[in-house]
Amino acid sequence: MHPLSRNDSSKPWDFDELIDRSGTFSVKYDLRRMLFGTDDVLPLWVADMDFRTPPFIMDALRRRAEHEVMGYTVRSEAYHLALMDWVGRRHGWAVEKDWILFSPGVVPALSMLVMAFTRPGEKVIVQPPVYSPFFSVVKENGREVVDNPLCWDGECYRMDLDQLRRVIDPQTRMIFICNPHNPVGRAWGAEELRALAEVCLERGVLMVSDEIHCDLVLPGHRHVPLASLSEEIAARTITCMAPSKTFNLAGLATSHVIISDKGLRETFHQTLERVHVWLGNIFGAVAAEAAYTGGEDWLREMLDYVQGNIDFLADFLQNNIPQIRMIRPEATYMAWLDCRALGLDDAGLKDFFIKKARLGLNDGPSFGLGGSGFQRINLACPRSIVEEAAKRLKEGVNNI
Numbered sequence: 515m516h517p518l519s520r521n522d523s524s525k526p527w528d529f530d531e532l533i534d535r536s537g538t539f540s541v542k543y544d545l546r547r548m549l550f551g552t553d554d555v556l557p558l559w560v561a562d563m564d565f566r567t568p569p570f571i572m573d574a575l576r577r578r579a580e581h582e583v584m585g586y587t588v589r590s591e592a593y594h595l596a597l598m599d600w601v602g603r604r605h606g607w608a609v610e611k612d613w614i615l616f617s618p619g620v621v622p623a624l625s626m627l628v629m630a631f632t633r634p635g636e637k638v639i640v641q642p643p644v645y646s647p648f649f650s651v652v653k654e655n656g657r658e659v660v661d662n663p664l665c666w667d668g669e670c671y672r673m674d675l676d677q678l679r680r681v682i683d684p685q686t687r688m689i690f691i692c693n694p695h696n697p698v699g700r701a702w703g704a705e706e707l708r709a710l711a712e713v714c715l716e717r718g719v720l721m722v723s724d725e726i727h728c729d730l731v732l733p734g735h736r737h738v739p740l741a742s743l744s745e746e747i748a749a750r751t752i753t754c755m756a757p758s759k760t761f762n763l764a765g766l767a768t769s770h771v772i773i774s775d776k777g778l779r780e781t782f783h784q785t786l787e788r789v790h791v792w793l794g795n796i797f798g799a800v801a802a803e804a805a806y807t808g809g810e811d812w813l814r815e816m817l818d819y820v821q822g823n824i825d826f827l828a829d830f831l832q833n834n835i836p837q838i839r840m841i842r843p844e845a846t847y848m849a850w851l852d853c854r855a856l857g858l859d860d861a862g863l864k865d866f867f868i869k870k871a872r873l874g875l876n877d878g879p880s881f882g883l884g885g886s887g888f889q890r891i892n893l894a895c896p897r898s899i900v901e902e903a904a905k906r907l908k909e910g911v912n913n914i
């Protein structure tokens with residue numbers, strides 16, 4: 515057993531357990547040298563978890579594997595019902611089966627949505643600092659990114675709707691909304707979303723709501739699906755969801771695009787058929803069904819554990835490294851660290867984290883405007899790892 519392990523085998527799951535992921539072709543571990551120039555960093559970057567994928571999902575996968583025939587397979591009725599039930603029960607949104615389309619990932623879905631609903635040269639709005647593929651899927655398809663940066667009111671990040679009105683022009687077709695928002699951790703409220711949708715409806719901007727983090731709202735907060743707010747909003751909204759972040763299934767490449775409007779759905783379906791990815795994979799479907807059927811207890815306990823990690827690190831920073839301030843997330847297992855008081859420029863900050871603190875985090879500027887002076891840390895890992903990260907950070911700061 516790992517020396518830092520607090521493994522307790524009497525529990526069906528143990529978030530303290532340390533699992534060696536190196537050598538499994540894990541992006542988070544095995545691409546460290548490529549990304550940070552060294553393997554000697556604690557990897558707290560890409561958004562997957564160091565927790566075991568839950569046992570009820572692994573059991574379902576094993577059962578399916580035992581059949582030993584892996585031919586072309588479609589998603590079952592039970593898969594659709596489990597998803598509809600989950601979204602209805604947890605988020606109060608009544609989704610119909612016909613509205614659900616498959617995508618091998620949310621980022622591929624965003625890219626296909628750009629292809630389906632915009633033409634080369636047209637514009638897509640993003641609200642930085644935000645998940646970096648929001649920029650790349652627009653640019654790589656030959657469309658133009660328009661920034662509507664979030665604003666910080668001293669307490670909280672907010673969407674700037676006056677600025678949004680100003681940046682929309684006749685070439686603007688679409689907006690990517692990150693709900694909840696990675697990396698700042700906002701779980702947008704109904705009123706904020708309604709106000710945003712009002713501008714988009716008034717100006718004919720199609721709303722794409724990336725809700726991949728919707729199940730990761732932390733205790734005391736709630737997710738509001740944008741399309742659940744009204745039929746009028748739903749008719750101009752495309753929602754992306756997935757079990758991948760929630761249940762640590764990113765390697766199974768399975769997500770859902772939910773579109774209530776028939777015309778929008780048919781247009782997107784044509785793009786899906788053109789790129790021939792609608793079939794998906796057997797294990798992704800089996801895992802998603804198991805997750806949405808039996809995932810509630812595990813998810814609640816996992817989120818409580820992550821909240822404990824967030825509280826630990828926030829307190830540690832406040833008491834030991836006041837130059838680094840955590841913007842406490844309302845959702846997601848990532849925290850946005852304001853490091854501006856360290857007085858380093860962006861290259862210096864990046865260097866500090868890699869060489870002095872020996873931590874592999876996501877660099878703030880990769881999230882676009884508003885990212886300078888920040889780093890994003892992934893806290894979906896055993897507490898002992900967070901403690902080790904805190905210790906390394908303190909030693910690093912003492913060494914600046």
Ligand SMILES: Cc1ncc(COP(=O)(O)O)c(C=O)c1O
Nearest residue numbers: 561619620621622645696724726
């Ligand atoms: C907002 C957001 N969308 C999409 C993704 C990735 O989606 P996928 O792996 O399904 O392409 C992430 C991963 O971190 C994310 O934060």
